[in-house]
Each structure stands twice: as C-alpha cells, then as structure tokens.
Amino acid sequence: MTSSEKILEVNDLVIRFGGLTAIDGVNMHINKGEFVGLIGPNGAGKTTFFNSITGNVTPSEGSISFNGESLLKKSPDVISHMGISRTFQNIRIFPKMTVLENVSLPMHSKPSYNFFSAMLGLPSVKKADKIIQEKAMDFLHRLGIAEYKDYEAGTLPYGLQRRLEIARALAADLSLLLLDEPAAGMNNDECNELVELLQGIHEDFDISIMLIEHHIDVVLNLCSRIYVLNLGQLLAEGPPHEIQSNPDVIRAYLGERREGR
Amino acid sequence: MYIASVIVTVCANIISVIGLALLTGYTGMFSLGHAGFMAIGAYGAVLLNRYYAVPYFLALISGGVMAAFVSVIIGYPTLRNKLRGDYFAICMLGFGTVVRLILNNLNNPVINGALGLPGIPKLTSLWSALFIMAILVYFMWNFVNSQYGKNCVAVQQQEVAAEMMGVSLVKTKLLSLVISAFYCGVAGGVLGFWLQYIAPASFSDTRSNDFLATLVTGGTNSITGPFLAAILLTTMLEYLRFLVNWRLVVYGLLYILVMRFRPEGIMGYKEFSLKKTILFFKEFPQNMGKLKGKWVGFWESRNRN
Ligand SMILES: Nc1ncnc2c1ncn2[C@@H]1O[C@H](COP(=O)(O)OP(=O)(O)OP(=O)(O)O)[C@@H](O)[C@H]1O
Ligand SMILES: [Mg+2]
Numbered sequence: 001m002t003s004s005e006k007i008l009e010v011n012d013l014v015i016r017f018g019g020l021t022a023i024d025g026v027n028m029h030i031n032k033g034e035f036v037g038l039i040g041p042n043g044a045g046k047t048t049f050f051n052s053i054t055g056n057v058t059p060s061e062g063s064i065s066f067n068g069e070s071l072l073k074k075s076p077d078v079i080s081h082m083g084i085s086r087t088f089q090n091i092r093i094f095p096k097m098t099v100l101e102n103v104s105l106p107m108h109s110k111p112s113y114n115f116f117s118a119m120l121g122l123p124s125v126k127k128a129d130k131i132i133q134e135k136a137m138d139f140l141h142r143l144g145i146a147e148y149k150d151y152e153a154g155t156l157p158y159g160l161q162r163r164l165e166i167a168r169a170l171a172a173d174l175s176l177l178l179l180d181e182p183a184a185g186m187n188n189d190e191c192n193e194l195v196e197l198l199q200g201i202h203e204d205f206d207i208s209i210m211l212i213e214h215h216i217d218v219v220l221n222l223c224s225r226i227y228v229l230n231l232g233q234l235l236a237e238g239p240p241h242e243i244q245s246n247p248d249v250i251r252a253y254l255g256e257r258r259e260g261r
Numbered sequence: 262m263y264i265a266s267v268i269v270t271v272c273a274n275i276i277s278v279i280g281l282a283l284l285t286g287y288t289g290m291f292s293l294g295h296a297g298f299m300a301i302g303a304y305g306a307v308l309l310n311r312y313y314a315v316p317y318f319l320a321l322i323s324g325g326v327m328a329a330f331v332s333v334i335i336g337y338p339t340l341r342n343k344l345r346g347d348y349f350a351i352c353m354l355g356f357g358t359v360v361r362l363i364l365n366n367l368n369n370p371v372i373n374g375a376l377g378l379p380g381i382p383k384l385t386s387l388w389s390a391l392f393i394m395a396i397l398v399y400f401m402w403n404f405v406n407s408q409y410g411k412n413c414v415a416v417q418q419q420e421v422a423a424e425m426m427g428v429s430l431v432k433t434k435l436l437s438l439v440i441s442a443f444y445c446g447v448a449g450g451v452l453g454f455w456l457q458y459i460a461p462a463s464f465s466d467t468r469s470n471d472f473l474a475t476l477v478t479g480g481t482n483s484i485t486g487p488f489l490a491a492i493l494l495t496t497m498l499e500y501l502r503f504l505v506n507w508r509l510v511v512y513g514l515l516y517i518l519v520m521r522f523r524p525e526g527i528m529g530y531k532e533f534s535l536k537k538t539i540l541f542f543k544e545f546p547q548n549m550g551k552l553k554g555k556w557v558g559f560w561e562s563r564n565r566n
Contacts, residue, residue, distance in 0.1 A: 092422035108408035109427030121403035
C-alpha cells in the first residue's frame with residue numbers, strides 16, 4: 001500500500017527561537033501510506049518539527065509542502081482542513097466538554113449550517129448534529145472508549161485521555177496523522193496494546209502516519225522507516241534494523257548535550 | 262408601575278448579560294466595554310425612530326445591527342493580530358470609554374452632547390420587553406447548543422487544539438463578539454424607549470462592569486446561570502436603594518463570596534433544570550446529608566492545615 005508518491009515534503013527547514021536553532025537544515029519526506037518514525041533525545045526538535053508542519057511555529061527558512069501545496073504562512077485551521085491532524089505531547093483535550101463532544105469537534109469545526117439556522121434551532125440543524133454524533137460514536141468504539149461518552153473529558157484517567165486525543169485526531173478528515181509520544185507514561189503491556197491499535201488504524205483508515213516516540217520498541221514495531229534527529233539536525237534515516245545498529249544513533253542516545261547559545 | 266420598571270430593567274440586563282455570556286462565558290474573552298454597544302444601540306434606535314419614523318421593533322433591530330457593525334470594525338483588527346485575551350479586554354474598555362466621550366462631545370442638536378436625548382416616546386411596554394427578552398434568550402440557547410456554540414467552548418478550553426482541529430479562531434471569536442454586541446445594542450434600545458431619556462452617562466463603565474460581574478456570578482458556560490443572576494442582582498440592586506452607597510459594598514461582598522467558593526460561578530458549566538431541582542427536593546433528606554458531609558469535610562480539611 002505504500003507508494004513512492006510523496007504526501008509531505010520538507011526541504012532545508014531551519015527554525016530559530018532567538019539565538020537557539022531548534023531545527024537546523026532538515027530534509028524529510030513521507031510517502032503516501034507510509035508509517036514513519038521520528039526519534040531523538042530530549043530537546044532534539046521533534047515537537048518543534050511537528051509544530052512547523054501544523055502551522056503552530058513559523059519556519060525561519062526552508063519549505064514544507066503537502067500534496068504539492070506549500071504549508072508556509074497557512075494557519076493551523078487551514079492546514080487541518082487540508083488533511084493533517086495530530087495529537088499533542090502534553091495532552092490538549094477540551095477538559096470540560098464531554099468525551100463525545102471532544103470527538104465531534106473536528107467534524108463541525110466548519111459548521112454545516114449558517115448561524116441563523118443555528119439560532120432558530122431548525123430541524124435540519126438537529127439532524128446535522130445527530131449525524132455527527134453518530135459518526136463520533138464510531139470513533140469512540142474504534143478506540144474502545146465508547147462507554148465514557150458522557151464523561152467530562154478532564155475526569156478521564158491519563159491513558160484514556162491519550163486515546164481520546166487519537167480518536168479526536170482521526171475524526172478530522174485526514175490523510176496524514178502526526179502522533180507526538182502517544183505511549184508516554186505507559187508500561188510495556190499498554191505499549192503493546194497501543195502498537196496493535198495503531199497498526200489497525202493505519203490499515204483501516206488508509207492514512208500516512210508520523211510517530212514521535214521515546215519507547216524505541218514501539219517505533220521499531222510500527223515504522224517502516226525512521227528518522228533520527230539530534231540537536232536539530234538529521235543524524236540518520238533508514239529502516240529499523242539499520243537505525244538500531246547505527247553507531248551515531250547509539251552515541252546520541254548515550255548522551256551529548258546541546259551546547260548553550 | 263414601579264414593579265413594571267424593575268421588570269423592564271431586569272429584561273434589558275438579561276439581554277445584555279446573555280449576549281456577554283456568549284463572548285465571555287462560552288468563548289472565553291473578557292470585555293469591559295459592552296456598555297458602549299448598548300449606547301450605540303440606544304442612540305441608533307432612538308434617532309432612527311425620531312428622524313426617520315422607523316417603527317419600534319425595526320428600530321431596535323437596526324440599533325443592534327449598528328452595534329454589531331461597529332464591533333466588527335473594533336474586533337477584526339484586534340482579533341486578526343492575535344491580541345492576547347487581556348489586551349482584548351483593555352481594548353474593549355477603551356472602546357466603551359471612547360463611545361461615551363464622543364457622544365458627550367457631539368454638541369449638535371441631534372446628539373445633544375452630555376445632556377442626552379429627552380422626550381423619547383415610551384414604545385417599550387412591559388410585555389414587549391418580556392417578549393424580546395424571551396426570544397433572544399431562546400435564540401442564544403439554540404446557538405450555544407449548536408455546532409457554533411461547541412466551537413466557542415473549544416476555543417475557550419484549549420485554543421491551540423481547537424485551531425488544530427480546524428476551528429478558525431478569528432471567525433469564532435469575531436462571531437461571538439458580533440452577536441454579543443447585537444444583544445447589547447438591542448438591550449440599549451429597549452431601555453431607551455422605556456426610560457424615555459438617554460444620556461452618555463447612562464452607559465458608563467460601571468454598567469459594563471456590572472454585566473461582567475453578573476455574568477461571572479451566574480457562571481461561565483451557562484445560559485440559565487447568568488439569566489438567574491441578572492434577575493437576582495438587578496432586583497437586589499433596586500431594593501437595596503435605601504442603602505445608598507453601601508449597596509455596592511453588599512455587591513462586592515457577594516462577588517468575593519462567589520469567587521471564593523465557586524470560582525466557575527453559581528451555575529458554571531451547568532444549566533438549571535426543573536426536573537433535577539424537583540428530584541433534589543424529593544430526595545431532600547439524603548441530599549442534605551451529602552451536603553452536610555461536604556461541609557464537614559471542608560471544615561475538617563481546613564482545620565488540619
Ligand atoms: N516556542 C518555543 N520558544 C523557544 N524555544 C522553544 C520553543 N519550542 C521549543 N523550543 C526549544 O527548542 C528545542 C527543541 O524542543 P522540542 O520540544 O522540539 O524538543 P523534542 O525533541 O520534542 O523534545 P522532547 O523529547 O523532550 O519532547 C528545545 O531546546 C526547546 O527548549
Ligand atoms: Mg517533544
């Protein structure tokens with residue numbers, strides 16, 4: 001199912017925060033249907049890389065294109081409607097909304113009716129809302145959190161909040177999913193469960209996925225290609241078995257800090 | 262007729278506070294200048310009626326539309342430049358003051374400067390005020406429970422995620438502002454045609470503060486909360502007139518108590534429901550027991566610390 005058609009292409013990306021160069025001349029691409037990993041020590045710039053794709057951070061130099069269209073100068077909501085969705089390293093659910101409302105949101109971020117109809121409470125409005133709720137339930141079932149649909153999202157335990165974030169990301173009409181440390185704080189059993197879940201999602205939804213993860217087993221199990229980032233620069237790229245035995249990668253993981261400046 | 266006067270004032274305040282509920286309670290943006298929109302609506306409606314014989318209801322709507330239009334002119338540049346929340350509040354404070362000062366200093370026969378507009382026909386009746394209030398509350402209820410309303414709450418709760426899930430921040434915030442301005446504009450008209458006299462001083466910053474305070478007391482993410490708070494606080498303010506300036510102290514104390522014990526407001530994230538209330542009283546003994554347990558727990562935890 002992986003074709004060599006590039007869905008995302010990043011060229012010579014540089015991102016500076018004042019004096020700090022968080023991303024320093026990175027080239028990357030994701031093929032259609034591919035499951036790509038992005039690893040690297042803390043502070044390597046992985047999250048910043050995601051933020052630049054989704055429009056949360058403005059690149060200083062370089063280009064990012066999605067299906068041939070440049071993403072530079074586009075705001076996150078526009079990029080979302082182009083088909084890129086994500087989860088966040090530090091969970092960002094809507095805590096006081098219910099689980100069902102959380103997952104419904106991406107489907108009505110551009111409401112399907114005008115605001116006059118909304119104020120009048122027309123039957124067509126109720127109908128449109130109901131259709132979205134039903135679709136949202138499908139995502140909740142898929143992620144195994146349907147029984148919590150009426151819970152306030154903020155009251156869910158941490159692990160379920162992570163699942164909720166994935167469900168919400170999938171509910172956006174997407175073709176590229178960016179996952180930022182979905183296994184953070186999970187034990188081995190939970191990690192295995194997550195691997196299975198993500199594998200299923202990758203196949204069923206027919207999407208491309210890029211995964212940032214510190215649990216190296218999760219990445220090795222899921223990804224067909226892995227990028228290694230260190231101190232903002234690309235250290236290595238290749239299939240799992242090559243990355244595992246790459247001496248540079250091993251050294252980077254054993255230490256070496258970002259020099260101040 | 263005194264009672265009628267209180268009720269019309271309550272209606273006007275409900276309309277304004279419900280409008281502000283969308284902007285502040287749902288979308289999470291604070292404004293300290295919505296009396297300015299009320300002034301625009303009041304002057305607009307009264308002058309249209311006076312010089313162009315525009316009938317009552319149409320004049321009210323036109324006043325609201327004028328307020329809404331001005332809110333776009335103020336709001337769009339502010340929101341597009343992603344001014345942070347507190348800057349927006351200050352911006353609106355400035356706006357409210359500017360409107361009042363402009364009216365104060367337009368000493369032409371139409372606006373009549375600080376002296377205001379006397380001799381307005383009494384077109385608002387007790388029933389028209391109640392009717393308009395009921396309709397507008399119903400519309401707002403539908404709106405906040407629609408896809409638009411959910412988008413507003415998402416922006417308030419987690420702006421970054423809302424935007425990443427496709428919600429346009431500028432559009433959502435601007436729409437909230439425009440609708441809230443419209444509501445305040447209409448409220449201004451309703452009040453003007455009742456009091457038969459309006460002046461710039463009727464739309465002071467104190468009024469904006471009162472709206473915000475009522476809203477916060479009533480509760481964020483709620484329509485019934487601010488609705489009840491507007492009734493309660495407005496009538497209280499009327500009946501506490503004998504206390505003169507001391508009533509502001511009573512007011513202040515009330516806010517402190519609410520903020521201390523229920524920072525999300527009396528009805529924060531909840532709606533009043535008759536069914537639940539009846540149920541509460543049916544199971545009164547058990548519920549009192551629970552409540553007592555809570556209080557005991559509260560005091561014990563305090564004494565421990
Ligand atoms: N908005 C920002 N402003 C200033 N500096 C930032 C900003 N975002 C990230 N940085 C800095 O950029 C560097 C890269 O951070 P980033 O969060 O991308 O690392 P990461 O690879 O995701 O690390 P981790 O594995 O800990 O999540 C860090 O030094 C961080 O402090
Ligand atoms: Mg990170």
